[in-house]
Amino acid sequence: MKQLRLAIVGATGAVGHELIKIVQERKIPYTELRLLASKRSAGTKIDVGGKEYTVEEATLDSFRDCDAALFAGGPASKAFGRDAAEMGCVVIDNSSTFRYEPDVPLVVPEVNPEALTGHHNLIANPNCSTILLVTALWPIHKHAGVKRAIVSTYQACSGAGKEAMDELCSQSMEVLEGKPVHPEHFKYQIAFNVIPQIDVWVDDDYTKEEMKLVWETHKIMGDDSIGITPVCAVRVPVMRSHCEAVYLETEKHISPEECRELLSKEDYIVLQDDPENFVYPMPITSTDTDKTYVGRIRRDTVEPNGLNMWISFDQLRKGAATNAVQILEELIKRDLLP
Numbered sequence: 001m002k003q004l005r006l007a008i009v010g011a012t013g014a015v016g017h018e019l020i021k022i023v024q025e026r027k028i029p030y031t032e033l034r035l036l037a038s039k040r041s042a043g044t045k046i047d048v049g050g051k052e053y054t055v056e057e058a059t060l061d062s063f064r065d066c067d068a069a070l071f072a073g074g075p076a077s078k079a080f081g082r083d084a085a086e087m088g089c090v091v092i093d094n095s096s097t098f099r100y101e102p103d104v105p106l107v108v109p110e111v112n113p114e115a116l117t118g119h120h121n122l123i124a125n126p127n128c129s130t131i132l133l134v135t136a137l138w139p140i141h142k143h144a145g146v147k148r149a150i151v152s153t154y155q156a157c158s159g160a161g162k163e164a165m166d167e168l169c170s171q172s173m174e175v176l177e178g179k180p181v182h183p184e185h186f187k188y189q190i191a192f193n194v195i196p197q198i199d200v201w202v203d204d205d206y207t208k209e210e211m212k213l214v215w216e217t218h219k220i221m222g223d224d225s226i227g228i229t230p231v232c233a234v235r236v237p238v239m240r241s242h243c244e245a246v247y248l249e250t251e252k253h254i255s256p257e258e259c260r261e262l263l264s265k266e267d268y269i270v271l272q273d274d275p276e277n278f279v280y281p282m283p284i285t286s287t288d289t290d291k292t293y294v295g296r297i298r299r300d301t302v303e304p305n306g307l308n309m310w311i312s313f314d315q316l317r318k319g320a321a322t323n324a325v326q327i328l329e330e331l332i333k334r335d336l337l338p
């Protein structure tokens with residue numbers, strides 16, 4: 001198997017930390033590993049499998065003679081993504097910078113790995129909430145055709161990065177100790193609160209985070225006719241793992257029992273659907289795993305072809321780092337690395 005010269009951009013961040021772990025866990029073959037971040041973290045030491053690595057400042061030169069780079073470095077994507085790809089390094093990018101560009105495949109390996117064929121060295125990892133949605137919808141779509149999905153997201157603080165995680169911790173303590181809070185990362189206090197806005201406003205009073213669910217689901221599932229309504233993307237005071245309440249309507253009738261049977265055939269899905277015994281997906285069970293958890297599947301109260309469900313997964317892993325590493329594995333498997 002080809003041994004890679006591999007770079008991880010944003011190695012000191014929340015997703016970067018998971019990327020380093022998952023590259024080891026999944027035994028990605030590399031001869032050289034470059035850990036990159038901004039100037040601020042250059043010189044930081046990181047232990048990788050018992051070997052100490054020094055974080056370097058990312059520059060365009062970092063990608064010279066590099067076979068592949070996993071980007072989770074925020075502004076680094078825009079600064080270096082295209083140029084690194086043009087230099088021959090295959091870029092798998094976690095940011096939203098390139099997701100909507102026609103020449104950039106947007107890939108969830110369980111759904112559309114074939115989109116990697118003919119790539120131009122630049123591949124986008126979808127938004128975490130979209131990955132959660134499409135991994136749950138895809139088996140149902142293949143069987144019964146999803147016509148419509150109405151979605152509310154409940155997004156963990158780690159979705160906003162390491163500083164947001166720190167803010168949730170410190171603020172929770174401050175509130176419990178009766179001290180005044182001074183939100184910095186989030187617009188409002190996040191401890192003991194929920195905030196019905198993630199990312200900036202775009203047209204029609206939706207947020208960009210909400211519209212990503214529409215744009216990206218269409219691109220990944222290859223069907224612009226699926227009616228996606230993002231009701232609200234909400235930040236919740238949970239450290240890790242996003243949840244979504246999903247209403248879906250299918251072309252062909254499918255009962256909750258059939259839906260459970262379909263989903264349970266997928267090895268990346270864990271069915272947690274025994275409400276009588278208090279079994280349903282929750283962040284405390286989905287955290288630190290790579291599975292999509294699905295539960296509370298039930299018939300809609302109005303629409304005969306409508307189903308409701310509740311889903312959850314670890315957005316730092318399958319919603320970002322694991323998906324990116326799986327894309328790299330697909331490229332290796334399909335012999336699509338230069």
Ligand SMILES: NC(=O)c1ccc[n+]([C@@H]2O[C@H](COP(=O)([O-])OP(=O)(O)OC[C@H]3O[C@@H](n4cnc5c(N)ncnc54)[C@H](OP(=O)(O)O)[C@@H]3O)[C@@H](O)[C@H]2O)c1
Pocket residue numbers: 009010011012013014015016036037038039040041042058071072073074075076079094095096126127128158159160161162163315316319320
């Ligand atoms: N968090 C999630 O659940 C999630 C899910 C899907 C996608 N994403 C995307 O993944 C990316 C990283 O998110 P995160 O949550 O890991 O953020 P984070 O915890 O804030 O980490 C950001 C990382 O980017 C590095 N960085 C910042 N500016 C840089 C530059 N100019 N050049 C090189 N590195 C730079 C930072 O390095 P320093 O230590 O030097 O500041 C840090 O390592 C973002 O694009 C985000 O939208 C995140």
